[in-house]
Amino acid sequence: MNKNDLEAIKLLADWSKWLASTQAAVITLIGYMTVSGKVTSSDVVQPGLVIAASCCFLLSLFAASFILFALPGIAQRLPPPDGSDVLMMGTYNGGGIRLVVFSVAQFLCFGLGSMCLVIWTAFQLMA
Numbered sequence: 094m095n096k097n098d099l100e101a102i103k104l105l106a107d108w109s110k111w112l113a114s115t116q117a118a119v120i121t122l123i124g125y126m127t128v129s130g131k132v133t134s135s136d137v138v139q140p141g142l143v144i145a146a147s148c149c150f151l152l153s154l155f156a157a158s159f160i161l162f163a164l165p166g167i168a169q170r171l172p173p174p175d176g177s178d179v180l181m182m183g184t185y186n187g188g189g190i191r192l193v194v195f196s197v198a199q200f201l202c203f204g205l206g207s208m209c210l211v212i213w214t215a216f217q218l219m220a
Contacts, residue, residue, distance in 0.1 A: 149206030
């Protein structure tokens with residue numbers, strides 16, 4: 094087994110844990126702002142952005158959870174077959190969905206959710 098493969102798995106696990114905790118905090122903050130009345134349904138665009146951000150963060154959180162669930166099995170099957178990248182390994186006994194699918198989904202959903210929150214914040218500052 095190559096030490097870089099195991100290190101890549103550790104880094105991906107750390108990234109997924111950090112992202113999951115950050116997103117959980119943001120979802121909690123969005124929930125607090127909604128309950129406190131700072132986000133209302135009086136405007137059409139702003140609640141849509143908050144709902145879109147929440148959905149994106151939830152999808153990213155789901156992908157991060159699946160990554161963290163799949164990593165121990167992938168670590169047991171190291172090194173990757175044919176010298177491929179760790180992200181190209183399948184999640185279920187080597188034949189499932191590749192880890193890269195969940196990694197990309199996690200990152201894209203996090204980026205899209207962050208972008209929705211930035212746009213929503215800009216609307217809040219202009220009001």
